[in-house]
Amino acid sequence: MKNAIPLFLSALFIAFLPACKKSQPTGQQPQTEVIKLTYANFPPASTFPCVQMERWKEEVEKRTKGQVEIQTFPGGTLLEAKDMMDGIINNQADIGCLCMAYQPGRFLLTNATSLPLKIPNSKVGSRVLWELYNNYKPESFSQVKVLTMFTTAPSNIMSKKAIRTLKDIQGLDLRASGGAAQILKAWGANQVGMPMSATPEALQKGVVQGLFSSVEVMKDFNYAEMCKYVTMTDTVIYPFAVVMNQKKWDALPDSVKQVMDELALEQAVWTGEYMDQHARDALEWSKKTYQVEVIELTPQQKEEWNKLLAPIMNEWIAQAEEKALPAKEIVQNLQTLIQNHSQ
Numbered sequence: 621m622k623n624a625i626p627l628f629l630s631a632l633f634i635a636f637l638p639a640c641k642k643s644q645p646t647g648q649q650p651q652t653e654v655i656k657l658t659y660a661n662f663p664p665a666s667t668f669p670c671v672q673m674e675r676w677k678e679e680v681e682k683r684t685k686g687q688v689e690i691q692t693f694p695g696g697t698l699l700e701a702k703d704m705m706d707g708i709i710n711n712q713a714d715i716g717c718l719c720m721a722y723q724p725g726r727f728l729l730t731n732a733t734s735l736p737l738k739i740p741n742s743k744v745g746s747r748v749l750w751e752l753y754n755n756y757k758p759e760s761f762s763q764v765k766v767l768t769m770f771t772t773a774p775s776n777i778m779s780k781k782a783i784r785t786l787k788d789i790q791g792l793d794l795r796a797s798g799g800a801a802q803i804l805k806a807w808g809a810n811q812v813g814m815p816m817s818a819t820p821e822a823l824q825k826g827v828v829q830g831l832f833s834s835v836e837v838m839k840d841f842n843y844a845e846m847c848k849y850v851t852m853t854d855t856v857i858y859p860f861a862v863v864m865n866q867k868k869w870d871a872l873p874d875s876v877k878q879v880m881d882e883l884a885l886e887q888a889v890w891t892g893e894y895m896d897q898h899a900r901d902a903l904e905w906s907k908k909t910y911q912v913e914v915i916e917l918t919p920q921q922k923e924e925w926n927k928l929l930a931p932i933m934n935e936w937i938a939q940a941e942e943k944a945l946p947a948k949e950i951v952q953n954l955q956t957l958i959q960n961h962s963q
């Protein structure tokens with residue numbers, strides 16, 4: 621009986637030893653949990669929206685030292701083009717990349733970047749769009765966290781038949797979306813609207829005779845095989861956004877939020893530079909690989925084509941004023957931003 625108490629205490633100590641060990645790792649930092657996020661995109665993996673997605677993923681994983689892991693879903697495997705915004709709001713994916721032109725009314729303010737304002741390239745376009753968004757913080761993005769924005773390079777006509785004059789484009793079935801669609805109509809084409817992801821089939825089946833977009837798609841979608849002509853109009857850009865579910869964003873540690881916020885403008889510029897270079901490369905590749913003919917318009921022709929676009933601006937202003945937006949001020953702001961960033 622005399623030894624019972626120390627014996628009992630030693631048994632108790634031995635029993636609790638493993639538990640103590642678990643809660644006090646010797647000299648180790650407590651392991652932070654890995655944050656796993658999903659990122660949805662609508663076009664195939666080889667296209668520029670997905671190339672920028674992979675770059676952003678890599679940078680975030682590197683800069684958070686592995687605290688964040690991002691699983692990417694290209695090709696509409698998680699969310700399709702037009703479902704992107706609602707899919708992110710409803711948390712079907714944590715992050716999503718969307719093309720604003722596919723829902724022109726929904727993203728009216730930022731789609732002003734698709735007006736014929738002569739944005740010279742994607743780098744300028746991306747900076748202008750990001751600044752415009754930050755200046756006005758449009759209602760259409762109020763339910764999500766915006767991680768970055770960027771634009772395409774200016775649009776050109778890729779077609780199965782040569783388009784050398786305005787006469788050649790009359791009544792031709794050409795594909796475009798959003799602001800660019802208005803431009804095709806103004807030139808007299810029969811504009812057919814659909815997201816880029818639906819275009820390869822439409823071209824193959826002959827539903828459309830060509831499309832209006834930045835020309836990197838000649839290579840990335842192999843359109844050069846079917847579209848043997850590119851008419852250089854260098855008109856409007858298409859704006860894109862990368863958005864995140866608000867609750868998922870709110871739950872992130874401040875250090876991770878800081879990494880993503882610091883990456884926003886850098887990513888816009890990176891994507892702009894990538895797009896501009898890739899558009900040039902794709903055109904060269906198309907000429908070499910499929911003997912694509914690049915048709916340049918004369919300065920007089922350019923003037924004639926541009927003249928037809930004047931009413932588009934007034935239509936957008938009327939539409940925006942109807943929604944109580946300071947439309948003229950927005951256009952002025954855009955013009956200033958384009959000028960500043962083009963220098």
Ligand code: DTR
Binds near residue numbers: 669
């Ligand atoms: N020009 C727009 C957007 C766009 C340009 N290149 C790609 C590649 C993949 C998806 C979309 C886009 C368009 O015509 O849809």
